[in-house]
Amino acid sequence: MISVSKNPGPSAWNDLLPEREPLPSLSSTLTSDWLIVGAGFAGLSAARRVQQEAPNDSIVILDAQGLASGPAGRNSGFMIDLPHDLASDDYGGQIENDREAITQNRYAINFAKETVEALQLPKECFKEIGKINGAATAKGMRHNHDYGKHLSKLGEKYEYLDANSMKDITGTNYYDGGLFTPGTVMIQPALYIRSLGEKILSNRVRLYESSPVEELNKVGSDWQAKTPKGVITASKVILAVNGNIENFGYFKNSLLHVYTYGSITQKLTPEEIKSLGGRKEWGLTPADPLGSTVRRICGTGGDRIVIRNRFTYEPKMSPRKSVIEKVYRTHIKSFSDRFPMLKDIKLMQTWGGHLTLSRNNVAAFGEIKPGLFAACCQNGLGTVKGTLHGLAAADLAMGKKTALVEQLLNNPKPKKLPFKPLTKIAVSSRIKLGELLAGKEL
Numbered sequence: 001m002i003s004v005s006k007n008p009g010p011s012a013w014n015d016l017l018p019e020r021e022p023l024p025s026l027s028s029t030l031t032s033d034w035l036i037v038g039a040g041f042a043g044l045s046a047a048r049r050v051q052q053e054a055p056n057d058s059i060v061i062l063d064a065q066g067l068a069s070g071p072a073g074r075n076s077g078f079m080i081d082l083p084h085d086l087a088s089d090d091y092g093g094q095i096e097n098d099r100e101a102i103t104q105n106r107y108a109i110n111f112a113k114e115t116v117e118a119l120q121l122p123k124e125c126f127k128e129i130g131k132i133n134g135a136a137t138a139k140g141m142r143h144n145h146d147y148g149k150h151l152s153k154l155g156e157k158y159e160y161l162d163a164n165s166m167k168d169i170t171g172t173n174y175y176d177g178g179l180f181t182p183g184t185v186m187i188q189p190a191l192y193i194r195s196l197g198e199k200i201l202s203n204r205v206r207l208y209e210s211s212p213v214e215e216l217n218k219v220g221s222d223w224q225a226k227t228p229k230g231v232i233t234a235s236k237v238i239l240a241v242n243g244n245i246e247n248f249g250y251f252k253n254s255l256l257h258v259y260t261y262g263s264i265t266q267k268l269t270p271e272e273i274k275s276l277g278g279r280k281e282w283g284l285t286p287a288d289p290l291g292s293t294v295r296r297i298c299g300t301g302g303d304r305i306v307i308r309n310r311f312t313y314e315p316k317m318s319p320r321k322s323v324i325e326k327v328y329r330t331h332i333k334s335f336s337d338r339f340p341m342l343k344d345i346k347l348m349q350t351w352g353g354h355l356t357l358s359r360n361n362v363a364a365f366g367e368i369k370p371g372l373f374a375a376c377c378q379n380g381l382g383t384v385k386g387t388l389h390g391l392a393a394a395d396l397a398m399g400k401k402t403a404l405v406e407q408l409l410n411n412p413k414p415k416k417l418p419f420k421p422l423t424k425i426a427v428s429s430r431i432k433l434g435e436l437l438a439g440k441e442l
């Protein structure tokens with residue numbers, strides 16, 4: 001039976017939103033032109049692309065959980081247009097690769113923007129406000145300067161911010177400087193996924209929540225998926241299940257299952273907002289990729305701060321409870337160091353989510369068996385790469401050999417991992433050392 005990765009803690013972005021009536025789970029035997037497994041960024045983008053390009057085709061989307069309960073609704077909501085290689089020192093890579101990545105990322109962001117407009121998703125879920133790389137150490141400042149030089153070579157716009165400007169924006173004097181780039185879109189991830197999953201529905205597009213695919217088999221020229229109470233047969237299937245693709249038997253021993261963790265404060269009172277100061281909304285990624293991402297948000301659910309840090313390697317896709325407890329303590333420290341003026345504020349919820357990386361920073365993408373397509377392994381930037389791989393997998397499956405599809409097919413496959421105990425030692429110690437060296441950036 002195919003298992004599904006565990007995501008510990010509440011889906012806190014979802015909890016900020018009004019309760020909704022869940023969509024039904026699959027409880028019958030159906031046939032459809034398309035089956036899309038996974039209703040995250042990849043699955044919903046694939047469905048949207050097919051809906052646009054093959055409007056007469058029927059599409060069924062299945063997700064094991066409720067909409068936005070999985071990683072797609074648990075992330076920090078940075079849709080980043082620029083290179084974001086988590087394994088590098090400063091997110092940058094080789095110039096030619098980065099140019100291609102920027103073009104692809106912007107294509108995906110634009111697709112998301114057009115979808116938001118066309119389906120009239122709430123404006124609150126998609127804000128084009130850019131982001132800052134915050135530096136709290138001399139090393140962080142050097143990373144930012146290296147990244148700035150790299151962006152100059154790429155011809156990209158950016159602005160250095162000094163400590164005063166950082167305080168004016170964030171309210172805290174924790175940061176020595178920052179690097180602002182305008183192209184990042186800040187999303188409310190649960191609102192984006194929930195509203196996209198609901199607005200995409202039509203008489204041709206159906207979505208079933210709480211419907212884990214437990215078996216997927218080839219039957220004649222079709223594919224047949226079984227859920228606990230239903231069966232669906234389709235000629236084309238897109239697996240948009242991120243690291244769970246390994247549980248379907250594909251890309252085995254090639255994907256790194258890493259978890260990262262977020263916490264959100266209780267709602268700030270008007271007095272707390274005043275003592276914090278700064279702008280009402282901003283997003284900050286750490287100058288050191290292993291540091292803390294911090295966001296100030298407002299809107300449905302009130303004014304709050306969201307913090308994300310720590311990575312753990314979880315090859316079994318199920319972190320132990322004690323991990324969350326440890327992470328929570330780190331979050332409290334990272335939060336109180338940055339915001340001493342908010343000493344009475346509690347981190348209301350802490351959660352974790354599964355992300356999937358490959359050693360060579362490429363996706364698990366393509367036609368893996370006749371009629372079976374993969375749009376998985378987003379290397380930590382799944383809001384953008386998930387969108388990109390989802391729409392491109394749909395194009396590939398519809399027989400459209402676009403330039404993007406060609407580029408993705410030309411990429412190498414995710415590199416095989418060394419034998420398991422070695423991978424565990426190598427990845428866990430790389431994370432531990434990186435977090436230690438991140439110092440105040442954590």
Ligand SMILES: Cc1cc2nc3c(=O)[nH]c(=O)nc-3n(C[C@H](O)[C@H](O)[C@H](O)COP(=O)(O)OP(=O)(O)OC[C@H]3O[C@@H](n4cnc5c(N)ncnc54)[C@H](O)[C@@H]3O)c2cc1C
Nearest residue numbers: 038040041042064070072075076077078213353381382383
């Ligand atoms: C705390 C945190 C912060 C993050 N911050 C950011 C950020 O700021 N920016 C960014 O770009 N990325 C961020 N990420 C990563 C991002 O969330 C993921 O990369 C992204 O969600 C991947 O999208 P996806 O659609 O490929 O997969 P997922 O979002 O993982 O969706 C896959 C779906 O498949 C379903 N599924 C799996 N198996 C089955 C099955 N057998 N049957 C049916 N359904 C199944 C799952 O339930 C899930 O809903 C963050 C992640 C976390 C955890």
